[in-house]
Amino acid sequence: MKSALITGITGQDGAYLAKLLLDKGYKVYGLIARRATSTTWRLQFLGIENEVELINGDLTDLPSIVRAITKAKPAEVYNLGAQSFVGTSWQQTVTTVQSTGVGVLHVLEAIRLTDLSIRFYQASSSEMFGLIQEPMQSESTPFYPRSPYGVSKLFGHWMTVNYRESFNLFACSGILFNHESPVRGIEFVTRKVTDAVARIKLGKQQELKLGNIDAKRDWGFAGDYVQAMWLMLQQDKADDYVVATGRTTTVRDMCKRAFEYVNLKYEDYVVIDPAFYRPAEVDILLGNPDKAKKVLGWEAKTSLNTLIEMMVEADLTRVKAEI
Ligand code: NDP
Numbered sequence: 360m361k362s363a364l365i366t367g368i369t370g371q372d373g374a375y376l377a378k379l380l381l382d383k384g385y386k387v388y389g390l391i392a393r394r395a396t397s398t399t400w401r402l403q404f405l406g407i408e409n410e411v412e413l414i415n416g417d418l419t420d421l422p423s424i425v426r427a428i429t430k431a432k433p434a435e436v437y438n439l440g441a442q443s444f445v446g447t448s449w450q451q452t453v454t455t456v457q458s459t460g461v462g463v464l465h466v467l468e469a470i471r472l473t474d475l476s477i478r479f480y481q482a483s484s485s486e487m488f489g490l491i492q493e494p495m496q497s498e499s500t501p502f503y504p505r506s507p508y509g510v511s512k513l514f515g516h517w518m519t520v521n522y523r524e525s526f527n528l529f530a531c532s533g534i535l536f537n538h539e540s541p542v543r544g545i546e547f548v549t550r551k552v553t554d555a556v557a558r559i560k561l562g563k564q565q566e567l568k569l570g571n572i573d574a575k576r577d578w579g580f581a582g583d584y585v586q587a588m589w590l591m592l593q594q595d596k597a598d599d600y601v602v603a604t605g606r607t608t609t610v611r612d613m614c615k616r617a618f619e620y621v622n623l624k625y626e627d628y629v630v631i632d633p634a635f636y637r638p639a640e641v642d643i644l645l646g647n648p649d650k651a652k653k654v655l656g657w658e659a660k661t662s663l664n665t666l667i668e669m670m671v672e673a674d675l676t677r678v679k680a681e682i
C-alpha cells in the first residue's frame with residue numbers, strides 16, 4: 360500500500376486531498392499542529408476523520424517534521440500547511456514567513472535528512488505573480504509578490520526548484536489559483552459571501568461588509584484542484600505547473616451571482632468597509648492552464664456557478680442547523 364504524508368491536512372485542500380488519496384487506496388498520514396480547540400471539522404465533513412492517521416507536528420519545528428516523516432515513511436509528501444490568509448500576513452509577518460516560507464525548507468530538509476525516496480509537492484500560489492506582468496499568467500510569467508504571504512510562497516517555490524536541481528529530488532511546485540469549496544475558511548471572500556447570503560436569507564444577518572469588490576480572481580473548485588496535485592507526483596519527471604480555470608471574475612460579480620441564487624440583490628446588502636482593503640492589492644489574476652492540460656491531462660471541471668450553488672447550499676444547511 361502506497362503511503363502519503365499531508366501537512367495542512369486539517370485545511371480545505373488537505374481534507375479534499377486526503378479523501379482523494381484514501382479513495383485511491385493510499386495509507387494517509389497527516390501532520391496536525393496542537394491547537395486549543397479541535398481543528399478536524401473538515402475531515403468530519405468529508406467523512407474521513409477516522410480513516411487518516413494524524414501525527415503531531417508543526418512546520419516551524421524541524422525535529423517534529425523529521426519524526427513525522429520517519430514514522431510515516433511516505434512515498435509522497437504534500438506540503439499544504441501554511442498561514443494561508445493574505446490579509447493576516449500583514450498582521451503576523453514573522454509567523455507567516457516562518458510557516459509559509461521557512462516551513463517549506465524544513466520539509467525539504469527533513470526529506471534530505473531521512474534519505475528516503477520521497478516525491479514532494481509544494482503548494483505554491485498565484486499570489487506569487489502579484490503585480491501582474493502579463494495578462495494571462497503561466498509558468499514563465501515573472502513573479503512580483505504583493506504581500507508577506509506572497510513573498511513567503513515565492514521563497515518556498517524557489518527552494519523547491521533549488522532542491523530539485525541541487526539534490527535531484529522529485530519536487531514539484533503547483534502554482535494554484537484560487538480554489539474554494541463548502542469547507543473554505545470563513546475569512547476568504549467567497550465563503551464570507553456565501554455564509555452571509557445564507558444568514559441574510561434566513562433573517563440572521565442584515566448586511567455584508569466587504570473591501571475591494573473590483574478585484575478579479577480565477578476561481579475553481581478545490582475538489583478538482585487536488586487531482587492536479589496528485590497527477591504532478593505521478594509523472595516521470597518533476598516539474599512546475601499552473602493550475603487554474605482560465606477565466607476571471609470580479610468579487611462584485613461573484614457576490615451578485617451568490618445573492619441571485621437565493622433571489623436577493625447584492626446591492627441591497629453589501630456595504631463597502633475600508634477596513635477590508637489591503638495595504639497592497641493583487642488587482643487581477645488569470646491563469647493559463649495549458650501546460651497542466653497538455654502534460655497532466657487535467658482541466659477544471661466545475662463552473663463558478665456550480666461552485667457558488669454548492670457553497671450557498673452548504674451554508675444554508677449549516678445556518679438552519681444552528682440553535
Ligand atoms: P487552509 O488555510 O484551509 O489550511 C492551512 C493548513 O495549514 C491548516 O491545516 C493549518 O492547520 C495548517 N497550518 C498552519 N500553520 C501551520 C504550522 N505552523 N504547522 C503545521 N500546520 C500548519 O489552506 P488551504 O487548504 O486553502 O490551502 C492549502 C495550501 O495551498 C496552503 O499552503 C495555501 O497557502 C496554498 N494555496 C491555497 C490556495 C487556495 O485558493 N485555497 C491557492 C494557492 C495556494 P490548522 O487547521 O491547525 O490551522
Ligand code: GDR
Pocket residue numbers: 443444445446483484485486535536537538546547548549551568569570571572574575576610635636637640641
Ligand atoms: P486571496 O483570497 O487573497 O486571493 O488568497 P481572498 O478570498 O482572501 O481575497 C480575494 C480578493 O477579494 C478581495 N476582497 C476581500 N477578501 C476578503 N478575504 N474579505 C473581504 O471582505 C474582501 N473584500 C474584497 C481581496 O482584497 C482579494 O482581492 C487566496 C488564499 O487562499 C491564498 O492562500 C491563495 O494562495 C490565493 O488565494 C491564491
